[in-house]
Amino acid sequence: MRYFRVTRGDDERLVVSDGDDSYDLTSAPDGPSTVVELLAADETRQGLDEAAEAYLDDAEEIEFDDDDLVLPVEPPEVWASGVTYQISEEARQEESDKPDVYIDVYESERPEVFFKATPSRTVGPNESVGIRGDSDWDTPEPELAIVLYQGEIVGFTIGNDMSSRSIEGENPLYLPQAKVYDRCAALGPSVTSAGEVDDPHDLEMTMQIHRDGEVVYEGQTNTGEMVRTCEELSSYLTRHNVVPDLTVLMTGTALVPEGDFTLHEDDLVEIEIEDIGTLTNPVTTV
Template identity: 30%
Template sequence: MKLLRYGDKGREKPGLLDESGTLRDLSGQVDDIAGEVLSDGGLARLRELDPATLPAVEGTPRLGPCVGGVSKIPAIGLNYSDHAAESNLPVPSEPIIFTKAVSSLSGPYDDVERPRNSQSLDWEVELAIVIGKRTKYVTEEAAMDHIAGFAVMNDVSEREFQAKRQGQWTKGKSHDTFAPLGPWLVTRDEVGDPHVLDLWLDVNGERRQTGNTRTLIFNVPFIVSYVSQFMTLQPGDVIPTGTPPGVGMGMNPQQFLNPGDVMELGITGLGSQRQTVISA
């Protein structure tokens, strides 16, 4: 299934994309794509519905972040060996975890803000894991059963804030609009193996990133198990899993985003995003 949220910011409604590409309203079935809805039982109940019986949504409404009720975004850094190399950093011996503020979530086609005093705004296409049930000390073998599905995320980053302004990475990762998520959550049964997915990102029509999840340093079940050793994951929590090479910071000379620039990105089977950069 492809589950999504549509409507004005902060007032999104739950929806489903049927096989014909028609957006169907789920408001009469669930309150949101969140919480218990993301559990195996909740998803099974949605699968039992005949999409043709659900109201079709007219027009082209705004799409919001595809998951609601997100309590945290523990992200994984430097999880592609070739990205670590372009960053002039060693391949990590265990996953690097940093936090993106929940307030950074935005829709897949919303504008991305360049913060005030920003000089180094960068892009990062990433596979995002969406947790489906409470997860604490889960084993690697059982980890996939705790995943509701997957989505595209652009882990937008301000590199000077991230690396040169003291402290941890969070301040360079958490500005409003720095976590476009969607367009939809694709349930894990439909994704199949998450380690064979192509990723890509263009800036102003020019290809910047090309990668495949088969080159992840730490794979999906290991990441979920690892993160759950340090914090309890709740339904709807989002784990971005790292980005392949081709970010602006790694180019020679470095290239960063300016107002008016357009990012387009996507992952096989998970859909695509498009954002225009504006000034905050």
């Protein structure tokens, strides 16, 4: 099943959808209003869908549209992985004056895992993602994102790892400045439970970038192109590192606009991943 957070007046509701009908879990007696509340109430720790079953009989049906959506989870931390697809390795070699470091990561046992965002830097569906005012080469990075609870994978969402390629290209040590800034991460539109995804390494992913009503970039890939597994990436994140519940880990990108393409103010980025939905965000300068 898929889990959304939607607005109703001043309230935010946790909604579950089975594809045909949607139910407001918050409307049930003692119903949860967030994913972490839902999981915390499940003493069996069997997963999102099993936890939701306890509220479904008393939950009201609800209708909503894209304008009602907010962040499906509010992660205390967002982390990201790099160089997990061949095209990502090639793109980062292209932008860098020191390309060998990316070859080493792509072929090494240890993956690249880095801190990406705090809650204040993370936006949801239809909110603006940021490009830095001191950067002249900026791209979105569409990624399958893992949702972790007590160190285990409980669901998947879509992540947009906004990046300054010009800053990172100057020196790999500038990576935090290229990756971590206002509105640098977007998540949504839903969290699909881990049990609902047959194989996270076989999901179709597309991205379109719109400018002035025209599509200026369009690409498609499959998560099967990843050289790392979701379990491998999450195991390295949590190795000697206890992460808070509902931490999100992005798994790397395979859709990189060619050449010197850069985002502009007021562009619109649409990322779609099979079984999860479409994450849409306009672009602003920060």
